[in-house]
Amino acid sequence: MEGIVLSRYSSFYYVQSDNKIWECRLRGKHRLKKADVIAGDKVEFTRVNENQGVIENIKPRVTELYRPAVANVTQLLIVMSLKAPYPNWTLLDRLLVLGSYSNLKSLIAFNKTDIADDNSVSLANEYKKIGYTIVFTSVKEKKGIDELQCFLNNEITVLAGLSGVGKSSLINALEPELSLKIGAVSSKVEIGKHTTRYVQLLPLSGGGLVADTPGFSRLHLPMELKREELRFLFPEIERVQQNCKFSSCLHKQEPGCRVRENVESGLMPKWRYDNYLEFLEEIIAQERKF
Numbered sequence: 001m002e003g004i005v006l007s008r009y010s011s012f013y014y015v016q017s018d019n020k021i022w023e024c025r026l027r028g029k030h031r032l033k034k035a036d037v038i039a040g041d042k043v044e045f046t047r048v049n050e051n052q053g054v055i056e057n058i059k060p061r062v063t064e065l066y067r068p069a070v071a072n073v074t075q076l077l078i079v080m081s082l083k084a085p086y087p088n089w090t091l092l093d094r095l096l097v098l099g100s101y102s103n104l105k106s107l108i109a110f111n112k113t114d115i116a117d118d119n120s121v122s123l124a125n126e127y128k129k130i131g132y133t134i135v136f137t138s139v140k141e142k143k144g145i146d147e148l149q150c151f152l153n154n155e156i157t158v159l160a161g162l163s164g165v166g167k168s169s170l171i172n173a174l175e176p177e178l179s180l181k182i183g184a185v186s187s188k189v190e191i192g193k194h195t196t197r198y199v200q201l202l203p204l205s206g207g208g209l210v211a212d213t214p215g216f217s218r219l220h221l222p223m224e225l226k227r228e229e230l231r232f233l234f235p236e237i238e239r240v241q242q243n244c245k246f247s248s249c250l251h252k253q254e255p256g257c258r259v260r261e262n263v264e265s266g267l268m269p270k271w272r273y274d275n276y277l278e279f280l281e282e283i284i285a286q287e288r289k290f
């Protein structure tokens with residue numbers, strides 16, 4: 001039989017097949033290791049009884065993310081809260097680079113509009129101008145939830161973002177029967193409490209699956225990403241760079257650089273450019289290690 005791994009608990013894997021969830025173990029001690037199977041994997045299994053089975057094989061992955069670790073997703077939903085905690089723009093840009101590098105559609109939900117200040121909203125809107133799909137949501141005021149729902153139908157979507165931004169809350173708003181655990185945000189430092197502990201794929205009643213994941217604040221760029229590839233992963237750079245004097249322009253200090261001109265004239269947000277430079281230096285430092 002064939003199915004998709006929704007989650008793992010200890011040495012049990014919960015595999016969905018024919019609208020039923022099977023509790024499976026891995027075949028043999030040596031053929032498959034625990035770490036070989038992650039949420040989202042499509043597997044072949046043999047049934048042992050009405051509810052249990054043994055995983056025999058993993059099918060090749062179409063997409064694979066290392067953080068959050070999940071296979072075969074079609075879409076990345078980045079969740080940032082506009083306040084408590086404030087958006088981490090560098091993490092957002094890292095996730096957008098990762099999504100685009102992994103050939104995933106990316107979608108940004110800016111949550112907690114009920115407590116947002118105008119400045120964060122206007123920064124968030126810059127991402128729309130760049131060309132990203134953004135949705136403003138408030139779980140508290142039930143705003144933007146239907147709009148978000150439309151993007152999730154028939155997709156396999158993974159959520160990513162800081163702890164406490166409201167990832168589990170958004171999934172609960174979409175599918176109230178799931179009743180995922182929600183954590184408070186510590187009021188002094190506005191840091192989430194890492195309520196969600198593992199990656200879990202959840203079936204949506206409108207079709208499709210959504211992966212709730214633990215929050216994180218650090219993300220390294222893909223190891224294989226080369227310095228000359230990064231500029232294609234920033235849409236507002238990619239669109240204009242054919243106007244740079246040199247086709248090899250990395251948009252650092254080269255003369256006749258259209259990208260730098262756009263930053264100076266305010267056409268490209270300064271923080272996006274700063275993040276581009278930061279990522280570029282990181283990649284160059286990484287390349288030197290090999």
Ligand SMILES: Nc1nc2c(ncn2[C@@H]2O[C@H](COP(=O)(O)OP(=O)(O)OP(=O)(O)O)[C@@H](O)[C@H]2O)c(=O)[nH]1
Pocket residue numbers: 111112113114115137138139140141162163164165166167168169170181182183184185192193194195196197213214215216
């Ligand atoms: N004001 C406001 N609070 C919200 C909103 N959405 C979620 N929260 C609150 O934010 C806190 C964190 O929510 P969670 O859903 O646990 O956040 P999470 O992203 O799943 O966090 P981790 O599982 O730790 O990664 C909870 O206290 C929620 O009630 C919102 O739209 N507005």
Ligand SMILES: [Mg+2]
Pocket residue numbers: 167168169181182195196212213214215
């Ligand atoms: Mg959570």
Ligand SMILES: [Zn+2]
Pocket residue numbers: 241244245249250251252254256257258259260
């Ligand atoms: Zn340039």
